[in-house]
Amino acid sequence: MQKGLSAKRIIKIVALFVAVLVTSLFLQQFILIHYDSNRLRLEGFYLEEKNTIDVGLIGSSEVYASFAPGMAYEKFGFTSFDYASASCTPTASITQVKEMMDQQSPKLILMEVNAFLYGVDSQGVDVNAFKDSSIRNYIDNIPMSDNKKAFLDEYIEKDQHIEYYLPLIKYHSAYNDMPDSFKYMRACFEQKLRGNTILKGFKTRTRVFQPLQKLYNKEIQTDNKKAPLSPTAEAEMKKLLDYCKKEKINIVFFRAPHMIDENTVTRSERTNTLEELITKNGFDFYNFERNYTKLGIDLKNDFYNYDHLNIYGCEKFTEYLGKLLVDKYNIGRTQLTEKQEKKWNNAAKSFRKLYDYSDDLIRHHKKYITLEDDPKTVEIIK
Amino acid sequence: MSYTSVNFIFFVLVTMLVYFLFPKKNYRWTVLLAASIFFYLVAGYTYAMFIVFTAVSTFLTGLWIDKIARDSKKYLKENKKTLSRDEKKKFKSKTKVRKRLVMALVLVLNFGILAFLKYYNFFAGSLNDMLGSFGMDFSAPTLKLFLPLGISFYTFQSMGYIVDVYRETTPPEKNPFKMLLFVSFFPQIIQGPISLHSQLAHQLYEGHEFDFTRFKHGAELIIWGFVKKMVIADRTNILITSVTDNYGNYCGSTLTFTVILYSLQLYADFSGGIDISRGVAQIFGIDMIDNFRRPYFSKSINEYWRRWHISLGAWLKNYLFYPVAMSNVFINASKKMKNTRFGNTAAGTHVSKVLPTSVASLIVFLVVGIWHGADWKYVAFGVWNGGIIMLSILLKPIFDGITAKLHINPKSFGFSLFQIFRTLLVVLVGYVFDIAPNFGYAMDTFVKFFTDQNIPLMTQQYAEMNILSNKDYAIIGIGAALIFVVSLIQERHPEKTIREMIDRKPFAVRWLTVYAAIMVIIIFGIYGSGYNAADFVYMQF
Numbered sequence: 001m002q003k004g005l006s007a008k009r010i011i012k013i014v015a016l017f018v019a020v021l022v023t024s025l026f027l028q029q030f031i032l033i034h035y036d037s038n039r040l041r042l043e044g045f046y047l048e049e050k051n052t053i054d055v056g057l058i059g060s061s062e063v064y065a066s067f068a069p070g071m072a073y074e075k076f077g078f079t080s081f082d083y084a085s086a087s088c089t090p091t092a093s094i095t096q097v098k099e100m101m102d103q104q105s106p107k108l109i110l111m112e113v114n115a116f117l118y119g120v121d122s123q124g125v126d127v128n129a130f131k132d133s134s135i136r137n138y139i140d141n142i143p144m145s146d147n148k149k150a151f152l153d154e155y156i157e158k159d160q161h162i163e164y165y166l167p168l169i170k171y172h173s174a175y176n177d178m179p180d181s182f183k184y185m186r187a188c189f190e191q192k193l194r195g196n197t198i199l200k201g202f203k204t205r206t207r208v209f210q211p212l213q214k215l216y217n218k219e220i221q222t223d224n225k226k227a228p229l230s231p232t233a234e235a236e237m238k239k240l241l242d243y244c245k246k247e248k249i250n251i252v253f254f255r256a257p258h259m260i261d262e263n264t265v266t267r268s269e270r271t272n273t274l275e276e277l278i279t280k281n282g283f284d285f286y287n288f289e290r291n292y293t294k295l296g297i298d299l300k301n302d303f304y305n306y307d308h309l310n311i312y313g314c315e316k317f318t319e320y321l322g323k324l325l326v327d328k329y330n331i332g333r334t335q336l337t338e339k340q341e342k343k344w345n346n347a348a349k350s351f352r353k354l355y356d357y358s359d360d361l362i363r364h365h366k367k368y369i370t371l372e373d374d375p376k377t378v379e380i381i382k
Numbered sequence: 383m384s385y386t387s388v389n390f391i392f393f394v395l396v397t398m399l400v401y402f403l404f405p406k407k408n409y410r411w412t413v414l415l416a417a418s419i420f421f422y423l424v425a426g427y428t429y430a431m432f433i434v435f436t437a438v439s440t441f442l443t444g445l446w447i448d449k450i451a452r453d454s455k456k457y458l459k460e461n462k463k464t465l466s467r468d469e470k471k472k473f474k475s476k477t478k479v480r481k482r483l484v485m486a487l488v489l490v491l492n493f494g495i496l497a498f499l500k501y502y503n504f505f506a507g508s509l510n511d512m513l514g515s516f517g518m519d520f521s522a523p524t525l526k527l528f529l530p531l532g533i534s535f536y537t538f539q540s541m542g543y544i545v546d547v548y549r550e551t552t553p554p555e556k557n558p559f560k561m562l563l564f565v566s567f568f569p570q571i572i573q574g575p576i577s578l579h580s581q582l583a584h585q586l587y588e589g590h591e592f593d594f595t596r597f598k599h600g601a602e603l604i605i606w607g608f609v610k611k612m613v614i615a616d617r618t619n620i621l622i623t624s625v626t627d628n629y630g631n632y633c634g635s636t637l638t639f640t641v642i643l644y645s646l647q648l649y650a651d652f653s654g655g656i657d658i659s660r661g662v663a664q665i666f667g668i669d670m671i672d673n674f675r676r677p678y679f680s681k682s683i684n685e686y687w688r689r690w691h692i693s694l695g696a697w698l699k700n701y702l703f704y705p706v707a708m709s710n711v712f713i714n715a716s717k718k719m720k721n722t723r724f725g726n727t728a729a730g731t732h733v734s735k736v737l738p739t740s741v742a743s744l745i746v747f748l749v750v751g752i753w754h755g756a757d758w759k760y761v762a763f764g765v766w767n768g769g770i771i772m773l774s775i776l777l778k779p780i781f782d783g784i785t786a787k788l789h790i791n792p793k794s795f796g797f798s799l800f801q802i803f804r805t806l807l808v809v810l811v812g813y814v815f816d817i818a819p820n821f822g823y824a825m826d827t828f829v830k831f832f833t834d835q836n837i838p839l840m841t842q843q844y845a846e847m848n849i850l851s852n853k854d855y856a857i858i859g860i861g862a863a864l865i866f867v868v869s870l871i872q873e874r875h876p877e878k879t880i881r882e883m884i885d886r887k888p889f890a891v892r893w894l895t896v897y898a899a900i901m902v903i904i905i906f907g908i909y910g911s912g913y914n915a916a917d918f919v920y921m922q923f
Contacts, residue, residue, distance in 0.1 A: 009594055016893065020900050032905070132911070160911065169910040176851045 035184035044197035059112030070351025077333030082201030227269035407589030504756030575693035590667025603661030610654030614861035616908035634834035
């Protein structure tokens with residue numbers, strides 16, 4: 001038997017190597033992924049036609065629970081997208097802004113500031129800024145780009161970069177999520193086939209939340225106390241403000257309405273600190289947590305949990321914010337092609353159906369479920 | 383650099399490329415030496431002085447012993463006619479003493495380093511406890527000591543070489559760099575096998591040509607090692623660690639199941655690591671000895687230790703068991719017993735005959751126990767195994783008598799199966815000392831085995847751990863079944879390897895088998911930040 005490497009043997013080895021590589025890449029791209037709501041929303045954002053979004057909303061879960069792009073389009077005629085991930089970190093904010101600008105260059109960016117309001121633990125470490133799951137909720141679900149690379153270089157240890165370039169290393173055990181993840185897997189595939197999202201990142205849950213603890217929302221309306229931001233949050237906000245000034249980015253900051261209990265009073269005091277920092281730098285800031293009554297938010301009816309508005313709260317919030325954007329920031333009805341207009345009209349119609357369906361579940365069936373761009377919801381609202 | 387890391391695969395590929403492209407065939411061993419030094423330095427350069435010391439002291443002592451032997455032979459040859467028989471005998475004996483002294487010096491030095499680094503704190507702690515119990519106010523300080531990578535393995539291997547040179551069964555190494563390679567060869571530095579100089583050294587120094595079949599078989603062995611280590615052992619380890627971290631909280635059934643899982647984990651981990659080591663060496667044209675021969679199919683604990691960690695067993699047999707069993711003390715004790723009244727009975731004849739081997743076995747296993755770690759639980763582990771072996775030797779006539787009286791055919795399948803289960807039970811009891819945090823917990827475990835068996839509670843406790851999914855349990859089960867089937871095939875056809883059997887299959891089957899095995903590692907392996915991959919269990923020794 002010939003001992004050396006013949007051409008035939010080399011071909012066999014290379015074929016094996018290629019087969020393993022192709023299979024691995026296929027699995028990494030389509031199967032062994034951590035499919036969840038964040039992935040569905042962020043993937044959806046990159047399916048939107050470039051430069052067709054007028055207002056980009058950025059931040060954490062408060063964004064996609066509070067603002068309904070479909071309703072905003074129906075009422076005010078501008079297009080928008082909830083480009084947000086659950087428990088977003090302050091370190092991701094600049095990347096979110098850059099990605100939004102690169103993909104859509106919207107007329108205005110609206111940033112919800114929850115990411116900057118987490119405190120520090122007993123060791124003085126920011127409780128959320130370096131939390132792996134919070135980082136990954138966003139960064140793992142956006143495509144590789146210069147912005148993503150810059151994020152990795154700045155915030156992720158060098159020896160861990162490989163996991164972001166080859167997510168299979170991290171997520172090869174995603175088979176453990178199956179079959180629960182099939183819902184999102186299917187939703188992502190269908191969304192890709194459709195070529196756009198229906199709810200434009202919006203997500204809600206069907207409940208009217210009744211808190212058991214005492215709420216402090218009234219008290220904080222007049223509370224001007226300022227609690228310190230975490231060092232990371234403060235540094236990242238300053239960096240973001242400098243960046244936005246330098247790049248002349250039209251950005252407005254806001255705090256979404258929340259139910260405030262004794263545990264979150266300090267958080268609202270941090271909002272005061274943050275407001276001062278932002279406004280001192282010449283940017284607008286709206287504290288809807290403090291001024292929730294202006295929006296007509298009813299604490300007894302408009303939340304599905306402490307931190308998120310339900311469909312009724314969302315309707316009020318979208319109405320108020322939409323009007324503000326039109327009146328104060330001149331965000332008018334956008335120019336769309338016929339095809340684009342059809343899609344957005346469909347988004348508006350779908351949101352209306354979703355609203356009715358959600359209302360029905362809350363009022364008549366007391367059924368607590370999640371509604372988003374998943375196949376079941378899409379089936380109902382399309 | 384872990385054997386299961388991507389870095390290690392690249393490291394092996396680069397070493398392989400340089401080795402086989404190195405123009406001077408006779409000097410290809412220098413590539414292996416450079417790679418071994420690099421591998422060791424990457425693990426931690428502070429360790430390096432210890433391995434260098436061992437290599438240098440072993441090299442010089444080998445030469446020294448050889449010089450004494452050569453000088454002695456020369457002297458005897460030159461004075462063949464002038465020396466009387468008695469003078470020659472006396473001179474030979476003097477030479478032997480000198481050689482022995484030199485050998486003892488290097489053995490004490492090297493085993494002394496190992497013992498100090500590994501056991502100092504254990505002895506200091508035990509001494510403090512003992513003196514404290516007598517009310518003496520003395521405290522031996524505990525030191526922050528680190529254990530250099532592979533110190534047990536390279537010390538045993540080097541000292542084996544010294545004894546071989548002393549016994550003149552192996553020639554001394556003349557090249558210090560070749561000695562350094564023998565001591566530090568990277569595929570075996572983490573967990574062995576402990577090779578004989580006569581078996582390994584010449585293979586290291588020969589310049590091997592690339593051989594596709596060896597490459598293929600080596601790669602297949604590495605892949606199989608990865609499957610055992612990354613898919614089965616490390617997954618099982620997650621569960622075992624979860625129990626051992628809160629050992630006292632679990633019922634007898636949970637601990638029983640954990641010990642059974644540990645038997646799977648330990649075998650998959652250690653044999654998987656050895657397969658990777660042997661596979662890498664095989665690619666370079668070097669055949670390292672197999673450290674395992676389906677140990678769980680053993681019919682006696684004695685056989686088990688001939689099939690488990692074979693190289694350590696062989697080392698202890700060569701360099702400890704025989705010297706002890708054949709020592710004058712033991713031979714004389716045996717003779718003395720033979721001359722007593724008891725010695726004249728049938729039982730006495732048997733006992734006096736097997737006394738040296740049985741006591742030597744106990745001593746060997748005490749060493750095995752202590753080698754496993756500096757803790758009383760490991761001493762107990764040694765006593766348990768050595769004690770069982772000692773008793774089985776001493777009581778063999780009684781067992782044989784019972785078997786005969788019950789008309790049991792010792793070669794029947796049923797009896798073989800009984801022997802396998804009996805041995806497995808003894809092995810599992812020994813493993814309790816391994817997984818229990820200390821000797822006291824090990825004793826508690828035995829009590830719980832009999833008093834706290836509760837299957838529903840076990841199910842609940844495993845469910846509460848919530849660290850492995852049902853799919854993970856299924857993977858462990860399938861993995862165990864796979865190892866069993868492979869072992870069964872190997873047991874039935876020991877003359878050929880599974881790889882040789884695969885070779886005879888059509889190309890598509892061979893190709894798909896390797897492809898499937900790689901994909902199994904990629905998908906089901908424990909690696910990445912989603913998991914905490916475990917170090918090789920035997921790396922700590």
